Amino acid sequence: MARPSGRAARIEALKKLCASGTILHIAEAAQELNTSEITIRRDLGDGENGILCLGGYIMSANENGERYSLSHAQGTNTQAKTQVARRAAALVEPEDTIFVDCGSTLQYLAASLPQNANVTVVTQAMNIAEMVSRLDGVTLILLAGIYHPESGSFSSDTALGMLREINITKGFFSAAGIHESEGVTCFHFHEVSVKRAAMARSQRRFLVSDASKWGKLRPATFAQLNEFETWIGQPETE
CATH class of the missing domain: 3.40.50.1360 (Rossmann fold)
Known part of the structure; x- marks a missing residue:
């Protein structure tokens, strides 16, 4: 994958990677986006983008505990x-x-x-x-x-x-x-x-x-x- 330019582009790319409930290790995500793990953690730091980084894994916010019923x-x-x-x-x-x-x-x-x-x-x-x-x-x-x-x-x-x-x-x-x-x-x-x-x-x-x-x-x-x-x-x- 070509390296997305800018935070917004990287977040959109992560959303596509985590579509349909897919959960990625942050190292895999960094490789896919041709960027660093530090950059991804910084991009997702505010937790307001629909994507979470939990325990070194990247997932859609819909996969967090609030979804379970x-x-x-x-x-x-x-x-x-x-x-x-x-x-x-x-x-x-x-x-x-x-x-x-x-x-x-x-x-x-x-x-x-x-x-x-x-x-x-x-x-x-x-x-x-x-x-x-x-x-x-x-x-x-x-x-x-x-x-x-x-x-x-x-x-x-x-x-x-x-x-x-x-x-x-x-x-x-x-x-x-x-x-x-x-x-x-x-x-x-x-x-x-x-x-x-x-x-x-x-x-x-x-x-x-x-x-x-x-x-x-x-x-x-x-x-x-x-x-x-x-x-x-x-x-x-x-």
């Missing part, structure tokens, strides 16, 4: 989400204390818990809490705080303090993207501290996500794939 996600890819969540639910045993992460996939795990399961469920997610609260024989610990409607979840320092006092036998974690080099990612930065604290308190950690998340990169990295005992939903390899 829990209500929309609840109606997409439901069959695959149901299958992986039920596989996760089969791992739950009486007297377990489980962490159930936010998002649309793990609501199917909550829906699979039977009455009188004799488990404790720890969650920061409103949709999970609503399902679990209807079950007899299931103790609910809701990590409350500031409510984030886009993800249907809470975050607060109080929630982190609560997590430090809870012994979790099994943690079930969701992801919006699983990337080969950048790890396990989510849309919202406010989710990261709760996920990390829950992982630290979990004796066993499971990633519960369907195969469509593989290769996708979202703004916030919260873990590496090798931090989980297994990825439930991992795509089969030939």
